[in-house]
Amino acid sequence: MRSVISDILSEGGIEVVAQAKNGREAVEAVREHDPDVVTMDVEMPEMDGIEAAERIMARQPTPILMLSAHTDEDADVTFEALQKGAVDFFTKPGGEVSMEMSRLKDQLVDIVRSVAQAEPRAGDTAEAETDDSSQSHTRYGGRPTLVVGSSTGGPTVVEQVMSSLPVEASLRVLIVQHMPGGFTGRFAERLDARSEYDVSEARDGARISAGEALVAAGDRHMEVANYSHGRLRVALTDDPPVNSVRPSVDVTMQSAARTVDDQLIGVILTGMGQDGADGIRALKEHGGRTIAQDEASSAVFGMPKRAIETGCIDTVTSIESIPTAVLDAIPQEVH
Incomplete structure (x- = not known):
């Protein structure tokens, strides 16, 4: 070998x-x-x-x-x-x-x-810190759907983001990580163990509601097929790769923009290439909030850079601050 x-x-x-x-x-x-x-x-x-x-x-x-x-x-x-x-x-x-x-x-x-080309960083098992004192007094409104896309360097930062999102935010989360089949199931299990959300690998026809998340299955595109009363259903397809990858972030984000009539939040994390740029544009055109990881905290700045270049990103911030940016995008009533 x-x-x-x-x-x-x-x-x-x-x-x-x-x-x-x-x-x-x-x-x-x-x-x-x-x-x-x-x-x-x-x-x-x-x-x-x-x-x-x-x-x-x-x-x-x-x-x-x-x-x-x-x-x-x-x-x-x-x-x-x-x-x-x-x-x-x-x-x-x-x-x-x-x-x-x-x-x-x-x-x-x-x-x-x-x-x-990646910026090497020593491993860090610490979870991103969140301001628990403010969260405990915050009531989140709406029925937000969060779509997260990442590639090279992504698994650990997706884990960091998910471990910092409170289940009280009532998000429906779709995660597209460029990863081959055979690994996405284990990835979903790790996210499930490290976050307050119920995370599973997507199956064709799978449905999620508030507090649940799906990881796109390796080598399958994940499309939002139906959305009704805060409940979201996905379909998995064997359509040709988009941006040379399958699953593709663009496919999931564009289908979410077409189908979901409640609030949408799109996040592009570290990764090589341009996947997600067209998806971010679609989310923005449908009134969604969009976030990109900054260059300093990205292992590879390709995907965030291309998303930012569309002019459709609302917030560019460090990986540590992305959970806060997501929560800030959700309608809140502070008591």
């Missing part, structure tokens, strides 16, 4: 300065070679990907791309590595290693280049 990946990256114009057989060697290689980006397996002998990522981020913060298998165990470990500071992950194919990896070579080269 190391040889195949090294060959693919070299053929793609990326200089491979070192290889490591385990996490311990990886930590030392980063110290010695100071690379722009590290690809690292989740499962390794002597020191696994979680510990290696944590040590690298503590000593010499470097963008890390985790390589993960399509298993529940690897999915759990991958999310832990992201929590420790890894930027993104790439799923290793099953079957014959060299044949399958060669098939995915363009995708691998692209994601390595994307991760290399």
Whole structure:
């Protein structure tokens, strides 16, 4: 696997300065070679990907791309590595290693280049702080729907936002994180455990009301199919990728703008590319409130930047302040 990946990256114009057989060697290689980006397996002998990522981020913060298998165990470990500071992950194919990896070579080269542009940050498991004293005296009105879009660097910041939103805000939340199938279910479980909202992976025909959230399933577009009396229903489709991705933030936001007749709030978080820009425009045209993560707190500023360039973003702020910006967008009656 190391040889195949090294060959693919070299053929793609990326200089491979070192290889490591385990996490311990990886930590030392980063110290010695100071690379722009590290690809690292989740499962390794002597020191696994979680510990290696944590040590690298503590000593010499470097963008890390985790390589993960399509298993529940690897999915759990991958999310832990992201929590420790890894930027993104790439799923290793099953079957014959060299044949399958060669098939995915363009995708691998692209994601390595994307991760290399990220601003590395040491992992932080602390939740964003919210002003509980003010929230406890705030009554939220309306029937707001929140649509969140993110990509590279997104899982941990989505978790940060969701853990800071009070269920009293009565939001219906739709989350579109660029992520392959097999991982979105585990992602939803993590969000469910860390937030006051009931979070689940979207199924075709799934419905949510106030205090509930859906995560778009990997490799399926999630559309808002119906909305009535504060209850929202989604449909999953196998339509072609939009902006080269599926699920697409644009698809979900544009369908929400067409279908939901109550308040809409759109948030674009860290990520590569332009997905979400057209969706933000659609939400704004239908009277929604729009928020983008600022450059300083984004691992990759591509998606927020393109959304801001539409001229349709109301608020640009740090990841720590996005939950407050969401709550400020909801009609409130303070007592």
